[in-house]
Amino acid sequence: MLVIGAGGAGLRAAIEASAGGVKVGLLCKSLLGKAHTVMAEGGVAAALANVDDRDSWRVHFADTMRGGQYVNNWRMAELHAREAPDRVRELEAWGALFDRTADGRILQRNFGGHKYPRLAHVGDRTGLEMIRTLQDHGIHRGLDVHMEFTVVALLVDGGRVAGAFGYERERGRFKLFRAKAVVLATGGIGRAYRITSNSWEGTGDGHALAYRAGAELIDMEFVQFHPTGMIWPPSVQGILVTEGVRGEGGVLRNSQGRRFMFDDIPENYRSQTADNPEEGWRYTQGDKNARRPPELLTRDHVARCIMREVKEGRGTPHGGVYLDISWIKEKIQNAPEHIRKKLPSMYHQFKELANLDITTTPMEVGPTTHYVMGGVKVDSDTQMSTIPGLFAAGECAAGINGANRLGGNSLSDLLVFGKRAGEHAAIFARQHSAPAIDEGQVGAAAKHALEPFERGNAAENPFKIQQDLQAMMQDLVGIVRDEREMQQALTGLQALDSRAARAGVTGHREYNGGWHTALDLDNLLIVSEAVARSAIERKESRGGHFRQDFPERDPACATFNISVRRSADGSMAVSRVPIPPMPEELKQVIEENK
Numbered sequence: 001m002l003v004i005g006a007g008g009a010g011l012r013a014a015i016e017a018s019a020g021g022v023k024v025g026l027l028c029k030s031l032l033g034k035a036h037t038v039m040a041e042g043g044v045a046a047a048l049a050n051v052d053d054r055d056s057w058r059v060h061f062a063d064t065m066r067g068g069q070y071v072n073n074w075r076m077a078e079l080h081a082r083e084a085p086d087r088v089r090e091l092e093a094w095g096a097l098f099d100r101t102a103d104g105r106i107l108q109r110n111f112g113g114h115k116y117p118r119l120a121h122v123g124d125r126t127g128l129e130m131i132r133t134l135q136d137h138g139i140h141r142g143l144d145v146h147m148e149f150t151v152v153a154l155l156v157d158g159g160r161v162a163g164a165f166g167y168e169r170e171r172g173r174f175k176l177f178r179a180k181a182v183v184l185a186t187g188g189i190g191r192a193y194r195i196t197s198n199s200w201e202g203t204g205d206g207h208a209l210a211y212r213a214g215a216e217l218i219d220m221e222f223v224q225f226h227p228t229g230m231i232w233p234p235s236v237q238g239i240l241v242t243e244g245v246r247g248e249g250g251v252l253r254n255s256q257g258r259r260f261m262f263d264d265i266p267e268n269y270r271s272q273t274a275d276n277p278e279e280g281w282r283y284t285q286g287d288k289n290a291r292r293p294p295e296l297l298t299r300d301h302v303a304r305c306i307m308r309e310v311k312e313g314r315g316t317p318h319g320g321v322y323l324d325i326s327w328i329k330e331k332i333q334n335a336p337e338h339i340r341k342k343l344p345s346m347y348h349q350f351k352e353l354a355n356l357d358i359t360t361t362p363m364e365v366g367p368t369t370h371y372v373m374g375g376v377k378v379d380s381d382t383q384m385s386t387i388p389g390l391f392a393a394g395e396c397a398a399g400i401n402g403a404n405r406l407g408g409n410s411l412s413d414l415l416v417f418g419k420r421a422g423e424h425a426a427i428f429a430r431q432h433s434a435p436a437i438d439e440g441q442v443g444a445a446a447k448h449a450l451e452p453f454e455r456g457n458a459a460e461n462p463f464k465i466q467q468d469l470q471a472m473m474q475d476l477v478g479i480v481r482d483e484r485e486m487q488q489a490l491t492g493l494q495a496l497d498s499r500a501a502r503a504g505v506t507g508h509r510e511y512n513g514g515w516h517t518a519l520d521l522d523n524l525l526i527v528s529e530a531v532a533r534s535a536i537e538r539k540e541s542r543g544g545h546f547r548q549d550f551p552e553r554d555p556a557c558a559t560f561n562i563s564v565r566r567s568a569d570g571s572m573a574v575s576r577v578p579i580p581p582m583p584e585e586l587k588q589v590i591e592e593n594k
């Protein structure tokens, strides 16, 4: 069987499938160890209850559902909350060295939307430790790894997945992989936007591969704009400033020096939120009787508050707000040392990229496109998509997060559902015979991939099309949306589609960046259309999706997810899929944690 993607989800799936006794091929666009997961900073959420013994899977489940504003796949949220602690302990047993409590247990830190300190972490380099551990373990298991390989098409046989076709980035040569089962673990879509924290790989390939093969995508309107990205200098705009800064006591202020997050606390979080700065500070320092500061409200809310400050003229010189961790010197001795120890990457990031010392000076920050809650619709227990034999896990799958993801819930999602996807894909592969390969599909994919060379230099420049697409998505389908602008985006997408069909490249197939970009465009255009159409269909504001023409949450819209699939004539069909009723037991868990 085949796993496409070597981030946390892909590696965990491949390890499990290999343990299930099948031969596993692992494909990735970059070098092994360089997947986007390596950039994860703040930690992995799991109710280990090491720092606060009131924590449990029940509280984690309730937090995740509240964060997702109740359109999550509740079964996935339940499995995730129940299984995350075991997955983290397993990672530790495989060699991950987490930060420790004084008595030697895995240390956990506060993060937005989590009621108790829940994020196991390694300073602010948790993703690196996770990837390193999984990679070592996977290589040990004998995975067959193909690095710098881009899949451009999934092959199907009578409705069932049959393999994948793509090219080696280094030499440009095509390769075909037959497989009884395929796990997609290709990550996010951030590169559809101009300002993003995502690496170059986040072009929505898995989303688009699944869609073109006939699978359903859901929740694509829910894109997460992380409130704190770097905004200055321009060359680093979008790079993430981890929520861990706020978890360690960092505060947000506008240009007038006001802690504006106290001005707007949503009703459903009021009882859990500090009503004064002193209480907020105590919370970040582990006082169990204190409530979280409003800076640690969910990302969608914090991002919108920042936008409001900027729009109303209280922003910083470069159009953001101030995030200040240096102020903690008023509270603790050796604050600079403490900050450098707790947030080493942030210290270096600002020192190197912005010539700013975060131990003495506030950072300028603003929202950045960070994560997509939407993705391939999967069965909650097995992670199989609507196409037999095609599985998806991690950021390219959907369900667990609903309208908004809590920080830390992605790394745990990768482990929990990566494992499940690998396990069930291996079972599927063992139970089915080898599918047939349709040479026609392979020929068509190869022909399509080579078309940019035939069009040569005179045609459209793929880099320019990508830039125009990113600018349009940022402006018209971004943090604040309305019907008129999104319809404009759909018209714009049609025009970009036609331009992409004329995109040409010169030179040869070895490491040809223009060619790679021309092929990525196919995917970016599909995911952008899916986001725009789904966002038009959801006529309310919920989580990451904010409509200024429908600024309120509509209870009637809590009953469905929005799904897109390719219809017979090739157009994108949008529909509402009812959310199944939640069992009484889980309703009770939510009730007791209100």
Ligand SMILES: Cc1cc2nc3c(=O)[nH]c(=O)nc-3n(C[C@H](O)[C@H](O)[C@H](O)COP(=O)(O)OP(=O)(O)OC[C@H]3O[C@@H](n4cnc5c(N)ncnc54)[C@H](O)[C@@H]3O)c2cc1C
Pocket: 004, 005, 006, 007, 008, 009, 010, 027, 028, 029, 030, 034, 035, 036, 037, 038, 039, 040, 041, 042, 043, 044, 045, 126, 127, 149, 150, 151, 152, 166, 185, 186, 187, 188, 197, 198, 199, 201, 205, 206, 240, 370, 371, 393, 394, 395, 396, 407, 408, 409, 410, 411, 412, 414
């Ligand atoms: C800066 C930053 C910090 C973050 N911090 C945290 C955090 O602290 N906690 C948390 O929970 N979440 C965090 N996140 C989110 C989290 O890191 C991601 O959601 C997660 O790592 C995604 O993992 P994944 O395995 O799904 O995909 P990725 O890690 O994105 O890996 C995708 C893989 O698919 C491959 N691929 C893609 N397309 C193709 C193709 N066509 N052919 C072949 N291979 C392909 C890529 O090469 C790559 O190997 C952070 C995100 C960012 C950007």
